[in-house]
Structures are given as C-alpha cells and as structure tokens.
Amino acid sequence: MFYESNKKVNHARFKPQTFALLNRSRKAGIGYSQCVLRPKTTEEVSRILSFCNEHRIAVCPQGGNTGLVGGSVPVFDEVVLSTSLMDQIISTNDTSGVLVCQAGCILEKLDTHLADHGLMMPLDLGAKRFLSSWRQCVKANGEVLDCLRYHLKHLFIGSEGTLGIVTKVAIQCPAKPKAQNVAFLGLESFQDVLKTMKKAKYDLGEILSSCELIDELSLDLVTSHLKLNSPISVYPFYMLIETQGSNNDHDEMKMNAFLESAMSDGLILDGTTTNEVSKMQSLWELRERITEGLTHDGYVFKYDISLPTKNFYSLVPAMKERLGDSAKRICGYGHLGDGNIHLNISVREFTQDILDKIEPFVYEFTSKLKGSISAEHGIGFRKPKYIHYSKSKESIALMKQLKAMMDPNGILNPYKVLPA
Ligand code: 2HG
Ligand code: ZN
8 A cells, every 4th residue: 555654644635535646646747735835944944844743744845846757746635845935045155166055046046146156057957067065954853954974965965855855055166158159960870979979078078068869859849849940951860069168269169170070970960050149049949948849749758767878769769669659759858968868758648558568668678778767857756666677675775774764754755766
C-alpha cells in the first residue's frame, strides 16, 4: 500500500478513493491541497516545520514548480510550503562575486540584478556549473542549520525537499562575459554531431559555454506550432553552440575558424553565427521553446535521461522502432555537453497501453547503457519505483536510512524520491 512507509503522517483525505485521484495526478501532474503557506523568512519556515512535525502533518515544499516529475506537486492533501515569497537578495559582492540570497529567487531576477554588478548566474539550462559555497537549511523538526561541515550541504542538493528545506544560498558568480557568440548548425548524422562537439571542445576551448542538440522533429515543433523561423533549411540534426569570453575579436575569430574547418571537413552542412543580442535570442528560442511547442502536440510522455555521450541519441531510434505508428511524434533534444537528453513522445491521447510499451523499457534501456533515469529534473513522484535502474540496492538503503534519520516522522515531501 502506498501509505505504508508514511503511516505516521496525518492526511485529512486518507480514503480508498484517493487512489483514483492518485492515478489521475500521476497522468496529469494534478495536485491536491487545502493549504498553501508562503513564509518570508527562515524563521517562519522553521516555525511551520516544527508545528507540522509535532502534529505529523505532511508538507510538500514547492519552489519554482517547473519540474517534470511531480516533485513539487502535493499528492493527497499535503500542506504546500511555497518559497515564492522568499525572494530577497541579501548581498552582492562585486569583488569576490559572491551573491547571497533567499532560496525562492528565480534565475531571471538574479541574472538581471547581477548584470548591474557586471556578474552573471553560473547556471542555466544545465550547461553551466552551479557553484554554491554556503547554505542555510531547515530540518524537518524546524531546527535551522548554518555553516554546515562535512560538506553536509550536498545532502540537501537534489534531495527534492525530502531531507530539509534550503532557505538561503551563497553563490559564487563569474563576471558577465563581454563577448558572446552563438552558432546554429545543420548536420546529417549523429556521428557528425559527436565529431563536431569534439572539435568545438578543442577549437573553442575555454570560451565554449553551451553545446545543445536538437533533432529534426524537435525543431519542427517550434517552427510548426510556434511559427518560429529557422535560419537554415531542414536537417536531421541541429546544434546550438555558444561561446562566452572577454574579447569579441578573439572569440569571433575562433568561432569562424572552427566553423570553416568543420564545414570543410564535411561535418556541418549549413550554419549561421551571430553576436547580435536579438539574433542570439532568436536562435536560443529555437531550442528553449521546444517544451512549449510540445504542449501543442497532444499528450506528451516526457523523459529526462543521462546517457554516455556516444549513446546520447540511441534512445530515440530505439523508441521509434518499439512504438512504430502508435506515437504521433518521438523526438530528442537537450544538453549534449552534459549528456542529458530530453526524450519526448507525443500521442493523440493518453493510454495505459502505450505507457506500458514505453515504461519500463525506457529505463531498462538507459540502465543497460549505464545511464541515469533522471538527469536534471529529479525523481519526484513519477520515478521512485524506477530508481533501482540507476542506483544500487546499497545506495537506496543508505538513502532510506538518511531519510529516517533526518525526517523520522516522514513529513517532508512524502511519496517522492524514495521507493515505498
Ligand atoms: C529543457 O531543457 C527543459 O528545455 C525541459 O529541461 C525539458 O520539456 C522537457 O523535456
Ligand atoms: Zn533541460
């Protein structure tokens, strides 16, 4: 039974029919809650958790609520603890580059603020690293943890609110680049994509900041449904390559030399490059709005998978072979530089039959290639029962022990991350 591991938690709606709701929310990502709390300070988070812990009330921490696996969706009637009002920037040090802010700040706001200080966030679509040096967290029982030792802060990163709630972060921000260039390329095969990425790493070196892959059917989503214009004609694969540096002449020279050489090697069939802000934005939109394009394509099964670079795209043809005509569209795009592919399968409407064809096959396939069933979007509510495909028995047992130690009453984000 779903509740067994969380018996001690009180739910007002603990009735058999909730399992029907559960299935509905599983399909549609719909949540249920009668109470949303929006604290403004660490102290308020601490008081809420201490109260909920004492009364065994389940809490669903919610940040930006942009996840794909239901990690921030209340499953039954958990109290939602939203960090949306915890959006204060506490300090910005222009010299060290350290920004201290509350944990509910959204990236765009931070980036705009940092630009005035000549800095930028070291994090975007998984392409850049997140360097946080210090955090403040609130434990399930309301205790506030500061200045963690033993690198304990890493326990909270990626725990999806199951071990504690991060309330404050300090982030080491790099200088905002003076020069930026974006290239959008068309390629014939995935083998050429791999060779081009390798070449980009060698030729562009320290200024290479993003390397994204888009396949033909992914680009079609934004050109057909969103009416965006592609600067080049139709190819099986596209790459978006970005550089960031401090000297535009130098960066432009490197980018042009890289493109010329990749073209003469026959790796790239067509391409365009720019450093004009509005044109760079338009190129990035072709990549960043694919998710939005998918929402116009029917019911979508979404998978966020890590695979070794050489097998990065292999899941897409495997899935096409498996599903044949039963899917409307099977496409793959994502953060090639990080080995993180977004496999999306759209169908006219959800059926259990098609879900059964996709899962657990998609996870077995990933596991055989030594990939991870979850890359940047976490395990959430949708994937706990598949976690064993990429984590060993021993790791899962240790995670359960840590959970029991940190949150003995199981109030924090129940049903998420860990299998029952
Ligand atoms: C992206 O990279 C996001 O665009 C969303 O992580 C991925 O919708 C998706 O599958
Ligand atoms: Zn992504």
